[in-house]
Amino acid sequence: MNDAPYRPSEVEAKWQARWDSQGTFEVPGTAGDKPKYYVLEMFPYPSGNLHMGHVRNYSIGDVVARFKRARGYEVLHPMGWDAFGMPAENAAIKRGTHPAKWTKKNIAQMRDQFRLLGLSYDWAREVTTCEPDYYRWEQAIFLDLLEKGLAYKKGGLLNWCDSCLTVLANEQVEDGACWRCGSIVTQRELQQWYLRITDYAEELLESLKTLDGWPSAVRSQQETWIGKSVGASILFDIDADVDGIDGPLEVFTTRPDTLYGCTYMSLAPEHPWTRKLAAGTEQEAAVVAFADRMGTTEKADRMDEKAEKEGVFTGRFAINPVNGRRIPIYTANFVLADYGTGAVMAVPAHDQRDFEFAGKYGIEKVVVIQPEGETLDVATMEAAFTGVGAMVNSGAHDGTASTDGKAAVIGELEAAGKGSATVNYRLRDWGVSRQRYWGTPIPVVYCDACGMVPVPRDQLPVVLPLDVELTGEAGSPLAKNPAFVNTTCPTCGESAQRETDTFDTFMESSWYFLRYCSPRFEGGMVDGDAERRFMAVDQYIGGAEHAVMHLLYARFYTKALRDLGVVHVDEPFTRLLTQGMVCHETYQLDGEWVYPADVEDGVHKATGRPVDVGRVEKMAKSRNNTVDPLAMIARYGADTARLFVLFAAPPPKDVMWSTAGVDGSFRFLSRVWRLAVRRADQLATVAPYDGDGSDLSTAARDFRRSIHTTIERVTHDIDQRLQLNTAIAAVMELVNEAYKFDASADIDAGGTDAAVLSEGVEIVVRLLSPFAPHIADELWERLGREGLVEDVAWPEHDAAMLEVDTVTLAVQVKGKRRAEVTVPADADKAAIEAAARAIPNVAKFVGDAEPRRVIVVPGRLINIIPGTPLPKS
Ligand code: ANZ
Ligand code: ZN
Numbered sequence: 001m002n003d004a005p006y007r008p009s010e011v012e013a014k015w016q017a018r019w020d021s022q023g024t025f026e027v028p029g030t031a032g033d034k035p036k037y038y039v040l041e042m043f044p045y046p047s048g049n050l051h052m053g054h055v056r057n058y059s060i061g062d063v064v065a066r067f068k069r070a071r072g073y074e075v076l077h078p079m080g081w082d083a084f085g086m087p088a089e090n091a092a093i094k095r096g097t098h099p100a101k102w103t104k105k106n107i108a109q110m111r112d113q114f115r116l117l118g119l120s121y122d123w124a125r126e127v128t129t130c131e132p133d134y135y136r137w138e139q140a141i142f143l144d145l146l147e148k149g150l151a152y153k154k155g156g157l158l159n160w161c162d163s164c165l166t167v168l169a170n171e172q173v174e175d176g177a178c179w180r181c182g183s184i185v186t187q188r189e190l191q192q193w194y195l196r197i198t199d200y201a202e203e204l205l206e207s208l209k210t211l212d213g214w215p216s217a218v219r220s221q222q223e224t225w226i227g228k229s230v231g232a233s234i235l236f237d238i239d240a241d242v243d244g245i246d247g248p249l250e251v252f253t254t255r256p257d258t259l260y261g262c263t264y265m266s267l268a269p270e271h272p273w274t275r276k277l278a279a280g281t282e283q284e285a286a287v288v289a290f291a292d293r294m295g296t297t298e299k300a301d302r303m304d305e306k307a308e309k310e311g312v313f314t315g316r317f318a319i320n321p322v323n324g325r326r327i328p329i330y331t332a333n334f335v336l337a338d339y340g341t342g343a344v345m346a347v348p349a350h351d352q353r354d355f356e357f358a359g360k361y362g363i364e365k366v367v368v369i370q371p372e373g374e375t376l377d378v379a380t381m382e383a384a385f386t387g388v389g390a391m392v393n394s395g396a397h398d399g400t401a402s403t404d405g406k407a408a409v410i411g412e413l414e415a416a417g418k419g420s421a422t423v424n425y426r427l428r429d430w431g432v433s434r435q436r437y438w439g440t441p442i443p444v445v446y447c448d449a450c451g452m453v454p455v456p457r458d459q460l461p462v463v464l465p466l467d468v469e470l471t472g473e474a475g476s477p478l479a480k481n482p483a484f485v486n487t488t489c490p491t492c493g494e495s496a497q498r499e500t501d502t503f504d505t506f507m508e509s510s511w512y513f514l515r516y517c518s519p520r521f522e523g524g525m526v527d528g529d530a531e532r533r534f535m536a537v538d539q540y541i542g543g544a545e546h547a548v549m550h551l552l553y554a555r556f557y558t559k560a561l562r563d564l565g566v567v568h569v570d571e572p573f574t575r576l577l578t579q580g581m582v583c584h585e586t587y588q589l590d591g592e593w594v595y596p597a598d599v600e601d602g603v604h605k606a607t608g609r610p611v612d613v614g615r616v617e618k619m620a621k622s623r624n625n626t627v628d629p630l631a632m633i634a635r636y637g638a639d640t641a642r643l644f645v646l647f648a649a650p651p652p653k654d655v656m657w658s659t660a661g662v663d664g665s666f667r668f669l670s671r672v673w674r675l676a677v678r679r680a681d682q683l684a685t686v687a688p689y690d691g692d693g694s695d696l697s698t699a700a701r702d703f704r705r706s707i708h709t710t711i712e713r714v715t716h717d718i719d720q721r722l723q724l725n726t727a728i729a730a731v732m733e734l735v736n737e738a739y740k741f742d743a744s745a746d747i748d749a750g751g752t753d754a755a756v757l758s759e760g761v762e763i764v765v766r767l768l769s770p771f772a773p774h775i776a777d778e779l780w781e782r783l784g785r786e787g788l789v790e791d792v793a794w795p796e797h798d799a800a801m802l803e804v805d806t807v808t809l810a811v812q813v814k815g816k817r818r819a820e821v822t823v824p825a826d827a828d829k830a831a832i833e834a835a836a837r838a839i840p841n842v843a844k845f846v847g848d849a850e851p852r853r854v855i856v857v858p859g860r861l862i863n864i865i866p867g868t869p870l871p872k873s
Contacts, residue, residue, distance in 0.1 A: 008637020227426025281315025439502030684784025
């Protein structure tokens with residue numbers, strides 16, 4: 001017997017080199033008669049270091065890719081780098097290097113780390129988003145979107161720090177002050193680029209229904225994010241001539257049925273009319289002070305349901321269009337400037353926020369919906385009534401059910417030209433410009449004479465200059481590079497200035513899956529034939545944290561590109577898997593976080609002191625509870641690392657790291673190794689069993705049944721449910737069965753027993769290959785099989801083998817034949833008796849009492865001698 005030890009590092013390096021040199025995972029262009037399968041994992045930001053989350057994400061995708069390849073698909077499984085973004089800029093400032101250099105170095109490092117995992121990528125299709133070859137197509141498509149009116153520039157109020165001279169994201173404003181320097185943040189009118197994703201709001205919502213291969217949690221998050229509300233737009237005249245205000249005040253409401261109960265109006269502090277209304281009234285100073293204060297208060301704090309409702313009267317009144325009531329106009333903290341119209345018709349009796357606000361400021365409440373069996377009185381109401389009921393105090397609508405009242409009031413408004421049915425979405429247009437350096441330049445120039453002029457297509461790409469000074473100080477670094485900024489106007493030839501903002505990096509990740517289809521195509525973003533061959537992505541895999549931003553932007557982009565004639569699909573990702581996190585216990589010593597690698601059995605290795613063991617949490621640098629995949633691969637091999645993360649939990653669930661689990665995975669692979677290797681020389685000469693089973697011993701038949709049951713289970717678990725953990729468990733059971741069979745059968749004789757073992761060991765190797773591909777190829781070779789395990793088709797189970805053998809026995813009662821019974825061949829005496837007594841014609845003669853005797857003649861008959869009948873009661 002052969003007792004070669006399992007040495008993962010040797011095995012893995014050998015097969016990685018072999019796959020590379022043979023181009024095992026390269027996918028030809030668009031030709032090919034196999035059906036295609038596109039499996040994609042979200043591409044990483046090149047931070048430079050592989051972490052366990054990557055290992056998990058990419059191992060899951062690799063199983064799918066390898067499995068589908070074995071099932072006869074042409075599998076597109078590419079990898080690339082989401083290479084623009086802030087961290088490169090920050091690292092550059094901190095370390096005095098250049099973002100380009102830092103990024104390139106990280107990519108090289110991560111590519112090497114990825115290779116160690118044995119992932120079946122077609123590296124010839126690698127894309128890197130910070131390369132002009134890549135982003136030039138983003139610029140080209142932006143010009144198309146601009147032409148179609150789907151991209152536009154708009155002024156808006158943004159958070160601005162006067163000392164840093166930059167826009168701040170909402171998350172960068174802390175208690176109204178700049179997170180960096182502490183200066184008071186003001187609102188400043190600034191021009192930003194937007195993509196009109198709201199044009200697609202309805203379709204994005206509607207076609208969510210077709211995505212039944214997506215987790216329902218992600219779908220409902222998108223639904224909430226899009227936030228469709230059906231209601232009415234209503235026009236309120238202002239009861240005075242006010243400077244700068246022309247026309248009525250428009251509100252959006254979901255409750256037109258309550259319009260008769262509207263007793264005041266609320267405007268967002270940022271509403272363009274708020275200050276204008278107050279101008280020249282006694283309220284002016286108070287309104288200005290309030291609006292200024294709200295400008296520096298976090299939106300989230302303002303909107304918190306528990307937050308105090310507050311506001312100020314603007315000094316003006318509006319007219320309720322249905323009952324002519326003169327109602328005061330307030331500005332209130334809880335009204336958002338960017339939802340609906342930024343103005344609310346307030347109905348204090350039926351809306352809780354309005355109820356609280358009216359109570360505080362002594363504004364009248366009028367009940368217009370009475371619930372069934374109750375009569376509300378504003379004097380005694382303790383909260384708004386938000387349910388349904390009959391309309392009252394509502395003119396001609398009195399008595400109408402409030403559910404019908406919506407349409408009725410809208411009808412009345414339409415007839416009077418004072419409103420209409422409308423739909424409102426919470427989704428906002430996507431702001432895509434950033435005052436940052438490390439991103440795709442926005443391809444427009446500004447000319448004094450011609451205004452904003454798109455860069456002509458033949459002048460693309462607008463290349464991001466590398467000679468910039470990154471100081472971390474104010475504003476866009478590109479603006480300080482005259483060689484970049486100063487150009488000539490494409491229209492008039494006079495001097496002009498380039499746009500110095502760059503694109504949000506979510507722009508690059510919204511279409512990278514298209515570029516993989518034809519990564520070196522020179523004629524556009526994607527070659528049409530390649531797109532038709534490979535899109536949509538059949539299985540997409542990534543973190544649930546991308547539920548809205550990335551996954552919604554990519555869906556929008558795909559629909560916009562479809563309308564531009566670039567792609568033929570409506571949706572980019574047919575099936576989506578959001579994998580759980582990789583977690584680990586946390587350890588502390590004197591309040592400092594300690595790495596798991598420095599702890600053994602609860603003791604800090606260096607000091608010998610016990611550590612404080614904390615909660616299990618997502619692996620994170622901030623808690624030092626990370627395990628370095630490279631150290632793990634060096635010690636156990638990539639196959640163990642892959643197997644562990646895949647076996648420890650179903651893909652959507654969190655994985656709890658455990659050293660015992662890792663050891664277990666390694667021991668299992670070692671067991672598989674021994675099973676195959678110790679008899680390799682012999683099994684290499686024995687073809688897998690190929691008969692109909694009639695010539696097999698019972699033990700061999702049982703083992704074959706296990707083999708084929710396992711094929712069926714593993715296939716089903718991977719294909720239908722991506723239950724990779726149970727698939728692995730099934731292979732583990734089969735390995736146990738193989739050892740048992742090996743011990744009990746006569747393998748050395750080289751007959752059918754040896755052929756069945758040969759079949760079993762071969763199937764173990766083939767079923768294991770998507771999970772632990774290196775050891776699979778090594779054992780395949782040692783078993784004397786031809787080529788690579790990657791070259792053979794996925795095994796098919798023999799359905800006949802799954803059927804349990806049965807026997808049919810005659811059933812006698814007191815020696816007289818009464819029936820026949822069919823039972824599994826291995827059924828024991830008790831099981832046969834139970835089956836026989838369940839037959840009515842047998843039960844009738846045997847009765848309920850315990851039989852006196854039961855005789856079984858195996859394979860022939862069962863004879864039951866009844867006991868004493870129970871006394872009749
Ligand atoms: C009158 C009314 C009466 C309302 C009533 C509700 C209940 P959703 O469902 O989220 O779309 N609203 C409109 N614009 C707003 C804004 N910019 N900031 C804060 N609130 C705003 O909510 C729509 C409802 O939210 C609208 O219907 C409006 O209040 C309020 F008994 O109008 B309602
Ligand atoms: Zn010009």
